[in-house]
Amino acid sequence: MTKKVSVGNIFIGGGESVKIQTMSDVKTTCVDKIVEQIEEVSFLGCDLFRVAVKNFDDAKAIKQIKNRTKMPIVADIHFDYKLGIEAINNGVDKIRINPGNIGADANLEALAKVIKDNNVAVRVGSNTGSIEKEYLEKYGKSAAALAESALKKVSLLERHGVDNIVISAKASSASLTAQTYRYLSQKTDYPLHLGVTEAGTLENGVVKSSVAMGALLLDGIGDTIRVSLTAPIAEEVITAKRILRAVGLDKNYAEVISCPTCGRTAWDLQSLVKEVEAFTAKYDKPFKIAVMGCVVNGPGEAKDCDIGIAGGDGKCVIFKKGEVYKTLAFGEHKQEFLSEIEKLYNEKHN
Template sequence: MLFTGEAKRSNLHMRRKTRQIHVGDVAVGGDAPIAVQSMTTTYTRDIESTVAQIYRLEEVGCEIVRVAVPEMEDALALGEIKKRIHIPLVADIHYNPELALEAVRQGVDKVRINPGNLLNGRKSLEQIVAAVKERGIAMRIGVNSGSIDALDQRAKMQRIQVRLREDGVLEKTDPAEARRKEREQLAERMVSKALEYISWCEELDFHEIAVSLKSSTVLTAVEAYRRFSQRSDYPIHLGITEAGTLVTGAVKSSVGLGLLLAEGIGDTLRVSLSAEPEEEIPVAFEILRSLELRNRGVTFVSCPSCGRVEIDVISVANEVEKRLAKVQTPIHVAVMGCVVNGPGESRDADVGLAGGKGKGVIFRKGQVIRTVPEDQFLDAVLKEVASLLPAREASLVYPEGGIKDVAGMHRTRDEGMNIPILKS
């Protein structure tokens, strides 16, 4: 699905040519926008909790959702979940092929399997392919580094060694070249396995396939995806698996996925975080917006604060960003407190705040709208943003009665700085 103001393909990026498949009503590959996915953390058999979490994911823009199906009780819950949600549903299957067959019967939009850990291997894969082919649904082949003896490989991988010589000098060895070769060998094994599994499907005349080659090591995943993209035109699902908590996971995902996306590799992605799944979606869209690959949601700019800042810009920025989390309309918002960059950045935004001691200027599409006191920053910014949004989103951002909360009242100077734009 395309959203208002969102182009199929950025002129700045030549995406790798892939065949297109469909996951429910979401196109993946070809000229379709790069789709953003997530995965629930609930027990899938707990239908109420799972549906509630998927609703929260839908609100922040998730386009495809995956659920774990470890046992038959979870598989049997999929039909009811599917009936109650509004985005495509993917069943994540390991080991037992009967779970995949039941998921298909329940009406999921895609199954995700790793053929390497299915009981009875190729025979089970052939059963699953027959089922998804009959129903006209897609399949993701997932090859994780951990599934092809990468744990042993990682243990053997050479590390930087440091030792103290008798003369008191620290001696360091960094076998970087050896580690690079080991990483390439692991990536090649991952790609070879993926291509082997694809060939099994092609022999059954099944081509509704997406492929993922994940690793928790960024450079291993990047190498595997690059190699696969040179040898196959099937759409690619990007991810750095087990990336970590909110900060470490966001950084690792941004580096790994950003490298690949900038090279035109990737048709759908998930940012994997040890956090609530709805926290993954803003990170994913921010990566795509930063590379001008998607234009959905809020492009948010705020200054990091320094000795020139005369307002509590951190408090204001955090509160504004939090309240805009569910906005999917493309809009550019700036919250600035700097005499040097504030007015310019605020003018460049659809809605901007340039704050100074005790007051701030509200900009709308480059024009000064009004000057507001510090205790009205939050209300003024969100009111202007809401005025540019569709009615449903506007009501989420700026409810009837306005914003009564106050943010940004925790930092002041004894005397204000000379900021011409803020003179009234």
């Protein structure tokens, strides 16, 4: 098990639930917009929110943001250690830095003191663009180079007594990302921040991120995740949530399964599946629903579902745990199915 690191009012690692992160795509000084984004992603299940700190105005804006939200805030700092100190003095909960690009060791020492005095967490790491030269020469562009490079940065912080650390080591390829985190998990007890860097657009980035993070999370590796997408930040959080659900780390929701349809399908189940998903999006306790194309195979294939519907021959059947419960004519099936879902969910959980 990894070490437990506190970040504001939450913990990362040490057997805690995997935390979801995203990063703002607007200037940190646009406080109203940032707070609006935090509220939106918080509703979707985000746990931590990162902002870019490029100058002192950004660092100072953190105080106003912190006054308006309980969500832990992470400051993304490059090059200037004084911005890190300013962000911490303005109440930030975690900083992301590269100890290798903030100049002399005295700078790191000064920053480390403020980090320790305020019990702030730090994310350090590497990505394929920031591998230390010595490791690039020794291992080439590989998992070992990425991981050792991240660990070197960790050791720089440890030398100054900082150990409230989370590590990342990201590549833009799913396989290299997975190999690197597997390597890291063998070598360190610090919590791991998973991510595929520059994953791309919504369509391709979701697949790449799901492959890499899904493989790792299924092996028990990863304590916090960020899905980096060239898309609105809400999509990052929605995808992260879906990944956690797909790997079974979040069971508190209504899972809707549906068959792919085939030549036996004689009704429009695509639109019904969407409606059922939307109708049950508010459910926050385990519940499983099936929407199946035919009566021949549907109920049997979806035996483990709390409730399901299957169509055929001008009518639909509603089934519970694979047993037919009610037969309905097309037309009345949708409303009836939704109301049976609601009834059963309430019976199960209230």
